[in-house]
Amino acid sequence: MLEVINKTGSYAIKSFGTVKDINFELRRGECLGLIGHNGAGKSTLLKILNGLINPDAGKVTIKGRVGALIELGAGFNPILTGRENIYNNGAVLGFTKKEIEAKVEAIIDFAEIREFIDMPVQNYSSGMKVRLGFAVAAQMEPDVLIIDEVLAVGDVRFKAKCFNVLEKLVNKCAVIIVSHSMPQITRICTDLILLKKGEIIAHESGEFAFTIEQYLKMVVQVNTSEIGNGNLKIEKLEINGSNENLIDIEYNKPFSLGLGLKFIKPIESISIKVTFFDAEQKAVVQLSSVNDKVIIKNDDLNEFLNVTVDIESLSLNMGTYSLHIVVREINDRNNEGEILQLIRAARSINVIGNTYYSQAPCLYKGNWVF
Template identity: 50%
Template sequence: MNKKNEHIVTDQEVLVRVEGVSKKFAKSLKRSLLYGVQDVLYGISRKAQDKSLRKDEFWAVNHVSFELRRGECLGLIGHNGAGKSTLLKILNGLINPDTGTVTIKGRVGALIELGAGFNPILTGRENIYNNGAILGLTREEINAKVEAIIDFAEIREFIDMPVQHYSSGMKVRLGFAVAAQLEPDVLIIDEVLAVGDMGFIMKCFKTIDNLLSSTAIIYVSHNMPTVSRLCNHIILMDKGKSIFYGDNVGKAIDLYYSSFTDNISHVVYSNNSIEFISAEIDKARKDIDGTPQLDWLDDFLLHLKFKIADGNEPPLFRILIYDKEQRPLSIFEPNYDSNLLTVKNNLLDFKVQHKKIQLSKGLYSINITAFKRNTNEPILRVNNIITFQVLHEEDHFQPFLLSANFLN
């Protein structure tokens, strides 16, 4: 591995260059130790090791390459186990790759693991000085920033307590404060920010916005709206490989979301008086995987069928739309009027219409719950009765794109 840190950089220079980086691991600790001993004893050359995998080995990162300049924010996304954390550890110098090179210019601030970089027996204040020294700052430079770091972290009353006694939230506060306030050229942030409370997270995002003009940022998250908001470049990883790399953030997010789509409904509860049969979205075209697609402002027409037991009247339906992170976004007005629907030959066949759908571009799913009228007793709940996609030429991290007229 050729990893260099240079402190004189210009605005247009590439601050992070990753070229063909790969890293493999053995699935068991025993075999990993065995291979390590064999490599040392028998002097197997690095070149020979890298050509093939031995028994129980796998590529955690497989031939990944990218460049990042000052003012750019690279989103790193993918399922758990895709190789994101391993790649971050390589970038931060915690582990060495088996092949490829990493070149980083300037100071690197990293927040990639809870408490990473902290000495647990030292106080928060002492750890600030340790981290500053690692970044190459003099004691005088750290003295000038230490109060701002403590204020940002909002843990002044605990700053002289050993870090091992900090809560997870306190560690995140101090870790981000140190990583951001010491003005790194490259800032690496993992999903660890999700541990903090909402107020602090919003303050972190505001700080990231301010840092972007002078810093290259690598941001790892499963929160796609945040990725869409912050990042202007993106890598989608799967099984260690980079399957998408570029500046079309929306396309990568669509690919990420589409990997979750199974279009299989899941019955959570049923008292056997009603049975879910099918759900379709009328007048929607379908992609190659069969997912219904609507353009923004198309009419939404959900066609539902249920089997109803003898003698039962149509229930009250609550139909909810969820985004792909399973956050509830909206609910259709329930069928409070008992005369709206009728059962014929034990079949309840009806449609729910919503004019000019104004959901933002993205993938959505529908959950439905049926209640017995008058008693409000739940008799059926089905999750993901159907998944559908709203198409638009622009990406928005807000859940709704509202139609508007601008008037003089």
């Protein structure tokens, strides 16, 4: 069992920021996720739990062996080999030499660095250090496992391997993990805490819809950038008639995008693509006039054209998405030509009314009006 008790009201951590009023209890078979923007106090809290920082006030009670993967290469002696560091780390966790020897081969196999295991760790790449560090922390099966976002360094295949192991470890120990990936958090965690400036903003068990929604609203930033050839300008962009930078959209309910296009040079036909990027900046779905076999005509060569996309349904799961918009000229062969204007992160939508968070691409149904 791991228990954090705060009797005096705050943990004051000199030179590392402040963690205030943190109270939680975690037992074997449970996994606690810590989320929040950079500087929220996540890593500071992990260092307190791992004994790297002594709080000025309050109490931390941990029963059992603690394995931690907090900083890249932390706990490794760079001049020792990977094999020697396995024995060192195992000894720090309180395991006997016999117990460590029984795990060495499994650790080396899991880390996938057998050909480098007798090389000094200072010569390892960041990925190799992560693999070895996680292998030691996981294969030694501590009573409490603490993991910071260092897993972000590993490749996709190794990440999947790590989370498969974590799902099994949760049944044997208490796990605390920091991650900026909401799919990872929802996959493995039983409890979730959102931190801001060292304080708990939200704490949920089981379903995390509210906490994740608060986190995404907290970290979303519209950093708009534009490029184009100067022949067209997007002067208006509205979602459901609003030009606010962040709009709430009901899950799987109709909504509309309205664009006002000013033509600096006479142009007869254009195409428009609107791509939705999730909070991790991965494209999840794209609305395309070309894919919908629609060529947007400006027959009278007007200087201004309004285009509306009425979307019947777009089953995006809960979360915040940024919209990237690109307008291209259609040439005489009905093919897309050069970019007239591209706006990255032109607007953001916050999908509400759905309790499930994922990254699955979604289909949409809609009509183009111009």
